Amino acid sequence: xxxxxxxxxxxxxxxxxxxxxxxxxxxxxxxxxxxxxxxxxxxxxxxxxxxxxxxxxxxxxxxxxxxxxxxxxxxxxxxxxxxxxxxxxxxxxxxxxxxxxxxxxxxxxxxxxxxxxxxxxxxxxxxxxxxxxxxxxxxxxxxxxxxxxxxxxxxxxxxxxxxxxxxxxxxxxxxxxxxxxxxxxxxxxxxxxxxxxxxxxxxxxxxxxxxxxxxxxxxxxxxxxxxxxxxxxxxxxxxxxxxxxxxxxxxxxxxxxxxxxxxxxxxxxxxxxxxxxxxxxxxxxxxxxxxxxxxxxxxxxx
Amino acid sequence: xxxxxxxxxxxxxxxxxxxxxxxxxxxxxxxxxxxxxxxxxxxxxxxxxxxxxxxxxxxxxxxxxxxxxxxxxxxxxxxxxxxxx
Numbered sequence: 001x002x003x004x005x006x007x008x009x010x011x012x013x014x015x016x017x018x019x020x021x022x023x024x025x026x027x028x029x030x031x032x033x034x035x036x037x038x039x040x041x042x043x044x045x046x047x048x049x050x051x052x053x054x055x056x057x058x059x060x061x062x063x064x065x066x067x068x069x070x071x072x073x074x075x076x077x078x079x080x081x082x083x084x085x086x087x088x089x090x091x092x093x094x095x096x097x098x099x100x101x102x103x104x105x106x107x108x109x110x111x112x113x114x115x116x117x118x119x120x121x122x123x124x125x126x127x128x129x130x131x132x133x134x135x136x137x138x139x140x141x142x143x144x145x146x147x148x149x150x151x152x153x154x155x156x157x158x159x160x161x162x163x164x165x166x167x168x169x170x171x172x173x174x175x176x177x178x179x180x181x182x183x184x185x186x187x188x189x190x191x192x193x194x195x196x197x198x199x200x201x202x203x204x205x206x207x208x209x210x211x212x213x214x215x216x217x218x219x220x221x222x223x224x225x226x227x228x229x230x231x232x233x234x235x236x237x238x239x240x241x242x243x244x245x246x247x248x249x250x251x252x253x254x255x256x257x258x259x260x261x262x263x264x265x266x267x268x269x270x271x272x273x274x275x276x277x278x279x280x281x282x283x284x285x286x287x288x289x290x291x292x293x294x295x296x297x298x299x300x301x302x
Numbered sequence: 303x304x305x306x307x308x309x310x311x312x313x314x315x316x317x318x319x320x321x322x323x324x325x326x327x328x329x330x331x332x333x334x335x336x337x338x339x340x341x342x343x344x345x346x347x348x349x350x351x352x353x354x355x356x357x358x359x360x361x362x363x364x365x366x367x368x369x370x371x372x373x374x375x376x377x378x379x380x381x382x383x384x385x386x387x
Contacts (some may be wrong), residue, residue, distance in 0.1 A: 039318060045310065045317050053382075
């Protein structure tokens with residue numbers, strides 16, 4: 001076998017091996033998207049009930065809660081960026097980080113200093129490499145977040161929010177969250193939203209007029225215990241959506257990798273065939289040329 | 303009793319239980335609370351502990367609820383817990 005042909009064959013083998021891996025990753029991600037979407041759907045009854053309850057309390061009592069009152073003179077803001085732990089997901093993590101950068105620039109324009117809270121190894125590495133300060137970070141569960149994780153994160157954020165935003169402490173006056181919204185299998189959008197101070201948004205499910213609730217023990221107490229839950233639920237929802245988006249982005253990246261491998265294999269096969277043909281043609285012309293030379297040599301001796 | 307209560311027990315990760323019930327009892331910060339059909343609308347904070355539901359077919363179901371609250375309106379009872387089992 002000629003050297004050229006051998007090289008083509010070797011490259012084809014390696015591309016085929018890579019294709020097998022990307023194909024497998026594509027299938028795995030595809031099955032995980034469905035699971036992640038189901039988890040988003042499963043968390044919505046809780047979120048809807050909670051929103052209803054919070055709306056009820058907020059509209060029936062004019063209690064002011066520290067979590068809902070905007071700071072008159074905000075100095076510091078926290079930004080929570082949710083990214084992936086692993087790569088191979090195309091631009092998924094990068095677009096979330098970029099969205100976060102834009103938000104940070106916007107906040108800085110308003111004269112706020114920014115504390116970064118990061119979820120996912122990709123964001124942490126990005127910040128570390130650029131020597132940016134990280135207030136707190138969590139890694140290891142980006143593709144399968146549980147409520148316990150969301151609680152841990154929101155506890156730390158709420159504590160920061162409730163702390164005095166003095167010069168020394170890590171207190172913040174605003175909290176923003178950057179996550180990737182799962183719109184559909186093919187569209188995922190990085191989103192930046194303000195979480196705190198809270199604006200209670202209406203549920204998607206309209207239930208008509210809210211009944212006159214009795215509160216036990218008191219509206220203030222109910223609100224006190226509801227609002228942190230509400231923040232947790234929203235962080236949890238953002239994490240679930242991000243996880244679904246991550247899987248979708250990975251599936252898409254792996255699908256195009258598989259397609260590219262197919263293309264590469266096709267063109268390599270063509271090249272290998274041409275090389276083989278060239279080899280055969282050369283051999284034939286060598287044989288013919290050799291036979292000719294022999295024939296003319298023996299003709300000359302007679 | 304003409305109507306039953308429609309009860310839902312939900313945790314952040316999934317709907318744990320849902321069905322018809324004749325009575326729900328739970329403990330709020332102010333004390334034990336029994337809810338029968340046509341109860342006035344109520345929002346209450348639950349202490350960690352058991353919530354028991356007497357379902358329409360006479361069975362008694364119990365859930366351990368942590369960090370939860372209860373909302374009652376128009377014969378719909380929702381029990382929300384950070385963890386429910």
